[in-house]
Amino acid sequence: MNELTWVEISRSSLENNIRQFRRIIGQDTLLCACVKANAYGHGLIESATVFTGAGADWLSVNALYEARLLRQAGITCPLYILGHVPDADIREAIDLDCRFVVYNEGSIEAAAKAAREAGKTARLHIKVETGTNRQGIDMQDVTGFAGKIQAHSSIELEGICTHFANIEDTTDHTYAELQIERFTEATAKLEQAGIDAPIKHCANSAATILFPGTHFQMVRPGISLYGMWPSNETYVSYIKERKNNFTLLPAFTWKARIAQVKTVPTGEYIGYGCTYKTGHETRLAVIPVGYYDGYDRCLSGAYVLINGKRASIRGRVCMNIIMAEITDIPEAQVEHEVVLMGRSGDEVIPAEQFAQWAGTINYEVTTRVNDRIPRITVE
Numbered sequence: 001m002n003e004l005t006w007v008e009i010s011r012s013s014l015e016n017n018i019r020q021f022r023r024i025i026g027q028d029t030l031l032c033a034c035v036k037a038n039a040y041g042h043g044l045i046e047s048a049t050v051f052t053g054a055g056a057d058w059l060s061v062n063a064l065y066e067a068r069l070l071r072q073a074g075i076t077c078p079l080y081i082l083g084h085v086p087d088a089d090i091r092e093a094i095d096l097d098c099r100f101v102v103y104n105e106g107s108i109e110a111a112a113k114a115a116r117e118a119g120k121t122a123r124l125h126i127k128v129e130t131g132t133n134r135q136g137i138d139m140q141d142v143t144g145f146a147g148k149i150q151a152h153s154s155i156e157l158e159g160i161c162t163h164f165a166n167i168e169d170t171t172d173h174t175y176a177e178l179q180i181e182r183f184t185e186a187t188a189k190l191e192q193a194g195i196d197a198p199i200k201h202c203a204n205s206a207a208t209i210l211f212p213g214t215h216f217q218m219v220r221p222g223i224s225l226y227g228m229w230p231s232n233e234t235y236v237s238y239i240k241e242r243k244n245n246f247t248l249l250p251a252f253t254w255k256a257r258i259a260q261v262k263t264v265p266t267g268e269y270i271g272y273g274c275t276y277k278t279g280h281e282t283r284l285a286v287i288p289v290g291y292y293d294g295y296d297r298c299l300s301g302a303y304v305l306i307n308g309k310r311a312s313i314r315g316r317v318c319m320n321i322i323m324a325e326i327t328d329i330p331e332a333q334v335e336h337e338v339v340l341m342g343r344s345g346d347e348v349i350p351a352e353q354f355a356q357w358a359g360t361i362n363y364e365v366t367t368r369v370n371d372r373i374p375r376i377t378v379e
């Protein structure tokens, strides 16, 4: 590996996480692994390959370009686009054999026309608004909207779905329960109207783990397939009930290598803005990674791991470089590996710790590691 910085993805951890989900959903529920946002930073193709090999039934992506990349890589499983598909892209989505979510009448017409022209049947999923107020149609419009899909022979209503607003940010699940109630009501309306939408789905990671009643015909977990809990609150809610001995293994280790080692005398400044002044003779590792790579500038007070030991960042995080103190790690030399996130020996910087330093959530810190940085699947 001759990169300045790279991410190692543990295959066995990803496989473990798929197995954990399979165990709690059973064999009759489809497992649709969410690989949007470069598989939450874990590498789209790398993660998709491991997930499908380990038993994921479907993959979900946010946008058509991700589906295109998956197909180009030879991934043949059902792909579900859960983000927006502009009318102009619908033909390609159909050609790539993707199913996708709809919430605009215009998309129904565009899908019907594109499918007719392609000589194929397009599979659509209705998104119902149950309280997130993001994508979705109003509850009272569900039957009429579904009827518009049924009016065309070139398109098929394959599913109906919704998405939770407040299932991971709290241990009070009243709002999530309200959304489940509304979703159930919406699906019942379709049934009463004699309209079949065979695949009902709403469960992200937290819902899948905490509420078996949300599994329906398919679940759509993301974050936890990568070994991360959606939040402390989800973990606390799970621990309170300890329903199913669920073990997640993080898969992400972000590494770089030391580019230079130097000794800086007492009373010298380190980095931009002269924000750090050495209080003693300081041995310093210069590490070629910075905020361009996704190493947030807020991490100026954080640490990295070298040879299983903590090395504090000294001075500001630069665009492409950080400096870390290695006075107490005398064995650290040029070219040695540095762990920016993940495990090194007995020490670990979990994504959650990284997120706390950066003032954000675990979802964001792994997804923001620059896509240009190689993802290497390791055992």
Ligand SMILES: Cc1ncc(COP(=O)(O)O)c(C=O)c1O
Pocket (backbone or CB within 6 Å): 034, 082, 163, 203, 204, 205, 206, 220, 221, 222, 223, 224, 230
């Ligand atoms: C529509 C939809 N479904 C499923 C997921 C997966 O959620 P999580 O990563 O919390 O499991 C997401 C993620 O944001 C989403 O937007």
